[in-house]
Amino acid sequence: MQQNFKSGFVTIVGRPNVGKSTLMNKIIGQKIAITSNKPQTTRNRIMTVYTNDEGQIVFLDTPGLHKAKNKLGNYMMNAANSSIKDADVVLFMIEANKPIGNAEKDIIEDLKKVSQPKILVINKVDAIKKEALIGVIEEASKLDKFDEIVPVSATEGTNCDELVKTIMKYLPFGEPFYDEDTITDQPVRQIAAEMIREKALHALNEEIPHGIAVMIETMDFSKKVVQIEATIVCEKESHKGIIIGKGGAMLKKIGTNARYEIEKMLEQQVNLKLFVKVKKEWRDSEFLLKNFGYNDKDFKLGK
Ligand SMILES: Nc1nc2c(ncn2[C@@H]2O[C@H](COP(=O)(O)OP(=O)(O)OP(=O)(O)O)[C@@H](O)[C@H]2O)c(=O)[nH]1
Ligand SMILES: [Mg+2]
Numbered sequence: 610m611q612q613n614f615k616s617g618f619v620t621i622v623g624r625p626n627v628g629k630s631t632l633m634n635k636i637i638g639q640k641i642a643i644t645s646n647k648p649q650t651t652r653n654r655i656m657t658v659y660t661n662d663e664g665q666i667v668f669l670d671t672p673g674l675h676k677a678k679n680k681l682g683n684y685m686m687n688a689a690n691s692s693i694k695d696a697d698v699v700l701f702m703i704e705a706n707k708p709i710g711n712a713e714k715d716i717i718e719d720l721k722k723v724s725q726p727k728i729l730v731i732n733k734v735d736a737i738k739k740e741a742l743i744g745v746i747e748e749a750s751k752l753d754k755f756d757e758i759v760p761v762s763a764t765e766g767t768n769c770d771e772l773v774k775t776i777m778k779y780l781p782f783g784e785p786f787y788d789e790d791t792i793t794d795q796p797v798r799q800i801a802a803e804m805i806r807e808k809a810l811h812a813l814n815e816e817i818p819h820g821i822a823v824m825i826e827t828m829d830f831s832k833k834v835v836q837i838e839a840t841i842v843c844e845k846e847s848h849k850g851i852i853i854g855k856g857g858a859m860l861k862k863i864g865t866n867a868r869y870e871i872e873k874m875l876e877q878q879v880n881l882k883l884f885v886k887v888k889k890e891w892r893d894s895e896f897l898l899k900n901f902g903y904n905d906k907d908f909k910l911g912k
Contacts, residue, residue, distance in 0.1 A: 615664030617697030617780040621730075622689055624712055625649045625673025627702045628732040632763035633657055633670045636773060640870075641793045641800065642670045643807035647818050649673055650810060652681065652903065654688040656794040658787045664777050665785040669696065674716055681892040684903050698779045699727045705745050705760065706736040709752075717754055726779040729755040730772065735762040798825045799902065801871050805839055805883070808866040809852070812859060817851060820844035822891060822901040826884075834878045837871070841885045842901065844892070849885050860885065 621629040625648030634640050637657045644650060655670040669692040672685035693699055701720060703713055720727060729749055734742055742760060749758050757775050761768040793800075802823040810818045822842040829836040841863075843849055853860045860883055868881040891897040898904070 613782060614785065615777055615780040616667070616783045616785050617664075618667045618669060618695055619698045619700060619776055619780075620669040620671060620692040620696035621700045621702060622671050622674060622693060622716070623702035623730075624716070625675055627673070627704050628763045629673070629702050630655075630670050632702070632730070632732060632761065632769070633668050635763050635766055636666075636769055637668070637792065639792060640874075641795060643803045643810070645807060645810040645818075647810055649675065649685070649819060650807075652685055652688075654692050658791045658793070659773070660785060660787075660789050661773070664780055665787065666773070666776055666780070667786055674712075679892040680895060680898060681903065684898065693723060696725055697781060698776055699723055699725055700730050700776075701727060701755070702730045702732050703749070704733045704736075705731045705742055706733050709748060717752060721754060726756045727754065728757045728759060728772075728775060728779075731758065731760040732763050734760045734767060735765050797875070798828055800874060801825055801828065801837065802839065802902070804870040804874070805841065805863065805867040805881075808863045808870070809841060811866070812863050813852065817843065817848050820848065820892065821852075824901055830877075834880050835875060836880050836882075838882045838884070841883060842888050842891060843885065844887065844889060846887055849887050852885050 621633060623629055630642035630644045630651050633642055637659050641657050642651060642655045649672065651670060651672045657668045659666045659668065671689035671692045674689055677683045677686050701716065703709060731745060731749060746758060746760060759768060759772045759775055761772055802825050806821060806823045809821050820843055824840045824842065826838040826840055827836065841852055843852055851859065864881050864883045868879050871881065872879045888897055
């Protein structure tokens with residue numbers, strides 16, 4: 610390992626839907642975190658690793674910061690806030706095509722307490738005109754709380770190299786934390802469950818996506834075709850009907866789309882069977898939340 614190698618943890622925080630997971634996936638060049646145009650897509654802290662000749666960045670993607678309305682929400686906010694504590698550098702992401710509002714200003718106020726270097730990432734520059742971007746950067750400069758401001762487009766990849774370089778500037782020198790082959794801390798089962806949840810998020814509307822959890826019941830690699838059985842949990846009988854759809858059409862669509870993604874990830878053929886179950890108010894049940902895998906150290910009892 611060269612002597613001046615850098616390594617450290619970089620947390621990405623921001624309001625829901627600003628593109629945190631999209632950016633992380635783009636930089637590491639692989640789809641690990643699921644993304645959607647619905648807020649509160651990410652529910653866990655997701656670690657991924659990016660390594661180049663200069664150093665290693667361990668990214669922590671976090672749930673979008675919002676006012677929690679249930680225990681799942683509390684869990685998500687704990688996951689985001691504890692990730693800030695673990696970081697060497699904090700990325701705060703906003704969207705170029707939305708004005709900086711009170712919600713963003715409140716977070717910036719909170720970030721004042723953070724002693725680590727902070728980079729303001731202005732995402733979605735592809736969605737506005739160049740002239741408008743200059744105005745956004747000017748407004749952001751007035752915030753005066755950030756060590757750097759980097760405009761990017763996570764979907765197009767614009768300026769992502771520049772962002773990596775900027776992050777490296779602020780990382781401490783040190784040995785890599787993970788070997789070069791490590792991409793994420795997420796087990797294959799978890800990524801598969803998330804891919805199913807993503808396809809459900811894309812296919813469903815209104816409040817249904819927020820009340821969905823996915824559990825992998827079996828994942829059997831013993832045959833040529835991987836056998837997966839998974840349950841989509843929802844909160845109401847009426848939601849169950851919509852998820853299944855007319856003659857099972859909706860569930861089939863979710864299943865086909867999810868199978869395609871899981872096959873790409875595993876590089877193997879998959880036979881995916883989906884079931885739907887109702888668990889009323891699971892988002893407020895500590896027992897069920899833990900049962901669904903939301904059980905890492907960010908779970909604070911009684912909050
Ligand atoms: N036009 C445009 N859209 C983007 C860009 N980056 C992300 N998006 C879209 O923004 C939406 C939200 O992206 P996510 O990556 O899921 O956002 P997130 O910040 O991780 O959201 P939460 O997990 O809910 O906090 C998706 O529809 C993305 O395709 C970008 O650079 N340009
Ligand atoms: Mg996300």
